[in-house]
Each structure stands twice: as C-alpha cells, then as structure tokens.
Amino acid sequence: MTKPQHRADMFMDLDKDPREGGTSLGDERATLTEFLRCQRLTLQLKCEGLDAEQLARRSVEPSTMSLLGLLRHMAEVERSWFRRRFAGQDVPKRYQSDDEPDGDFDGAAPDQAVVDEAWAAWREEVAFAEQYARDTDLGFVGHASDGTPISLREMLVHMIEEYARHNGHADLLRERIDGRLGQ
Template sequence: MTTTERRMPATISDERTALEGWLDFHRATLAQKVAGLDEEQLREASVPPSTLTLMGLVRHMAEVERSWFRRCLAREDAPPIYYSDEDLDRDINVTAADSWEEAYATWQAEIAAARDAARGRSLDDLGFAAHRKKEFDLRWIYLHMIEEYARHNGHADLIRERIDGATGA
C-alpha cells in the first residue's frame, strides 16, 4: 500500500477546486486511517455486534465512488463490486476469502475512474441515479461524496483508536 499525502484544501479557490480539494482531502484521510495496519487489524470489527471494519469501510467507499461517478454521472453499466441483491452489505461484511490488497487496489482504481468520469465536465452536468430515480448534478455528487467520506472517516477514527490507540489526522 502506498502512503497518500494529505493536503489541506486551498482556503481561497474557485468552486470546482474547492470541491475536488475537499474530496481528495477526505480520501487521503481514510488512506491515513488504514496505513500501517496488518491484515488482521484491518479485519477487526469495531464493537460487536457491528461487523464494521476498516477493510469493510474501504470496500464500501469503492462501491460509493463507483455508484456516484461511474453509474450515475458517466451512466456506465458498472455492476456492484461486492454487494448483490442477496447480500446488500457484502461490501462491509468481509470474509476470510477477501484480501486487503484487493480491497485497497479496487478502492484506488475506483477513485481513478471517478476522476476520469468527472474530468472535463461542468459542475452543472447531470447524471442519473437509477436507485433513486433522480438526476443529480456533479456539484451535488461532489458534496455528497465529501459528506460520505467525512461520516465514514469518523467511523474509521474510532475503529483505529480501538485497534491501536492512534487518534487524530
């Protein structure tokens, strides 16, 4: 796993730069929360009966990146990576067969695909989220992704503190 440098977004910028800066900041925050842990630690559940793990959060964020940028914005036929109609929480619920290496690589690939999907588009460009039966502009997608990462980074912070006492960042 490579270490992601986390940069504080510019305090004065245009709207697009601010949105992309904050999204990248939160992506890097999650990468820092999982850095330096071994496979067993990344699989450690937060607090029973919850099955939430750091690996599960990373897999979930790969699904979220894919859903909003590829399926909604780019209108790609990109099926779910982990979950299915039979197991909607399969991204969160990791099994012995799942690996951290695969989860991290998939998350990074979905981030790259998200950047490609957004590149050159206006913030006013519309995507369609079939699961919500609504259109969303790119601006809304960026804001939603920032919120999604911020919420889950709070979860990651608590899980990481429980694993090895590390806090902050």
C-alpha cells in the same frame, strides 16, 4: 518551549500531514475536488500501517464495521456514483448484490488477498472518479439510486459528506486497534 499537542493531533506529525497545502482560494471545482481529495486521503491514512487482521477487525458486536469494510464500501460508493449513475456505465457492483447487500462489510475478511483487492479496487474507482470530475461540467445531471436528478456539483458535496461520516467511524476503529487517534 515545545507547543503541546491537542489529543486529536496525535495521529501523525502535523508537519508531515499530506492533506495540507491544497487550494484555499480556488474556484468551485478546485474547492470541491480538494475537499474530496483530503477526505479520501484521510481514509487512506487511517488504514495505512495495519495488517490484514487489524484492517478486518470489527468494531463491536453486532456491528460488521471494520476499516477494511469501510475501504470496500467506499470503493463501491465511488463506483456507484461515478461509473453507474453519472458516466452511465453498465458495470456490476463490486461487493454488494441482492443476495448479499452488505457484502462490502461482510466480505471484509482478514486475508491479505482481500486487502490487496480492496486497495486496488478503491484506487481504480478513485482514479476514474477524479478523471470524471475533471472532465465533466459541474452542472451535469446524473441520477441517485431512486431516480432523483442530481448535479455533479451536488454529488461531489455528497461524496465529501459520505467520506467525512465514515472517517469519523475510521477514527474510532483505528483508536480501538492501536490507540492512534485524531486528524
């Protein structure tokens, strides 16, 4: 007898979910980085298998939100928190500027070169962030954009929340594109 699937389990075969198998009894660092890894992977899974037009497709007017915009936004968020605010690197923002504060979403055009650049940027920023989180004490204090002190520990929790919130958006965007939902 086949076990019925819940509606939210219809995105992929549960036996092939690459987010399974992480730490369940790990220490604080392992727990935080594993939850963040799974959230990052969820965004990647929501975007996989789509062409440039589908990735750039907007949700509903007047929103500029798209999966490609979310990918670009999260590359910008990773860069801002890990490189700029914690590692102290003097690097420019990737997509946003004073003239174009929503450049991450507004620039999400249905062009394969834009898609390729967004994936490369996101992967580069995630790789930097993963290395930084491995090498830095969880109590290290950086600063939020308003100058408020924040520990690496708290920032990792914030990143999990940021991805989780946007992965909810990604669920709806993906369902609208091709009907795939859940997980």
